[in-house]
Amino acid sequence: MTITESPARQDIVRRATELVDLVRGHAAWMEENRLLHPEVLEAVDGAGLLKLRVPVRYGGYESDMATVVDVIAELSRGDGSLGWVFNAWMNGCWLAGLLPDEAQDDIYPDMGGVGIGLSVSPTGVAVPARGGVVLNGKWAFCSGILHGGWFAHSAVLAHEDGAREPITVLVRASELTVVDDWHTAGLRATGSVTTLAEDLFVPDRRVIRMVPLLTAGEHRSRLNAGSPVWRAPFSPAASAVGSAPALGVARAAWDLFFERLPGRKITFTRYERQEEAPLTHLQVAEAAMKIDESAFHVHRVAERVDAKTLAGEGWSTEERAVSRMDMGAATQLAKEAVDVLKTASGGSSIYSHVPIQRIERDVLAINLHGVLHPNTNLELYGRVRCGLEPNTDLI
Known part of the structure; x- marks a missing residue:
């Protein structure tokens, strides 16, 4: 199938x-x-x-x-x-x-009816042990840990000869200690708390070595090897998935702005109907344009992943960098669209029962994520276009 x-x-x-x-x-x-x-x-x-x-x-x-x-x-x-x-x-x-x-x-x-959580920061250390590795570490931003039975953590495998190797390990969520520290301005409902592992044994079958995966697309599954889903490189696939939340949040801002628009006026002006003001027309057009542009970048990276994996084609460094750029651009444009719509929503939008203030905080939190950060991704793309080597392994 x-x-x-x-x-x-x-x-x-x-x-x-x-x-x-x-x-x-x-x-x-x-x-x-x-x-x-x-x-x-x-x-x-x-x-x-x-x-x-x-x-x-x-x-x-x-x-x-x-x-x-x-x-x-x-x-x-x-x-x-x-x-x-x-x-x-x-x-x-x-x-x-x-x-x-x-x-x-x-x-x-x-x-168990929930997904498998993921943290990409390699802030843990694993050492080889018979039949697997022993994991110790502390990880922040553990999105999905409160809602799932399994979690994927990134770590560094410390070999006896001093070599260091990036890995990802799959562990049961119940084997991790949860630190309830998720008190944030945005994305509060993600419950992305900190977790700890102390001398946790992970069998070798649940360890992925990242260098072969990133550089050659190698993995350890025999039955999934022929599926286009698992022929995609890690970074472009993650870029496609990571670009979508900001787009959806921007579309939510659009929906909610128009729900509140009928009957609103612009305070301290003679505009009794906000939708009649030329300023509103400009703001709506600008927001629509930015949301459409964000969607373009989301779909471009997704469609490239689908097309190249179905065709069995390899990925150039520039194509990988474009995927990261698409993710950063989609995220940035979505935030800019929300900024426009929030500005047009007036003073009453600061009340906690008005959803657009939460949307604004959520899209800001997405833009600040280390992997999605627009500045980081645009710089990476610019470096590669200037003929320089990428300044990251996550490409």
Whole structure:
């Protein structure tokens, strides 16, 4: 079975769209409680959306990247935190598919209606042990850890000869100590708390060595080797998935601006109807243009991943850098669109019951993420276009 045999893209995206109102109804509760509402998690699972990056043999869809980013954007239109966690889940589920098949037998049937969380910062250290590694470390920004049974952590493998090697390990969430420190200005409902591991043994079948994966696209699964989903390089695939939450949040700002527009006036002017003011026309046009441009970058990177993996083509350094640039540009343009719409929303928009103030904080938090940060990604692309080597291994 190939990715083209999964449920139709329109059907899967429609399922996500149908959840938007439910998600918005719980958004305030989720922000206050700093985690996703159980009804939201149940609805996402019930819609089959967690199957997008799960192998077919476990009942998954192996959906193409274009479908995945559209679903993430729609869930983010409901709430930015949900879209962000779902983005992490999609990366985590994908990474699990790179493991040996016997490890996948442990993980995929044990997902329990939630996804596999992911943290990309290698702030842990693993040392070789018989049959695996022993992991110690502390990781911040653990998106999805409060809502899943498994988590993918990045670490450095310290060999006896002093060599250091980047790895990712899949561990049970219950094996990690949670530090409840997620008190933030944005993306509060992601519950992206800090976690600790102390002398945690991880069997070799749940360890991915990142250099072969990043440089040659190698992985350890025999049964997934022929699937286009797992032929994609890590960084372009992660760039596609990571670019979608900001787009969805910007579309939410658009929706909510127009919900409040009828009957509003512009205070201290003679405009009794805001929609009649030329300034509003300019603001709406600017926001629409930026949202469309953000969508262009999201879909370009997703469609390139799909096309190149289906064709079995390799990736040049410049193509990889373009993927990172697309992610940064999509994120930046979405923030700029939200800025315009928030400015046009007036003083009453600062009240906590008006959603656009939460949307503004969420899109700012997305823009500040180390991997998505527009400045970082634009600089990387510019370096490569100037003939220099990338200043990162994550490409």
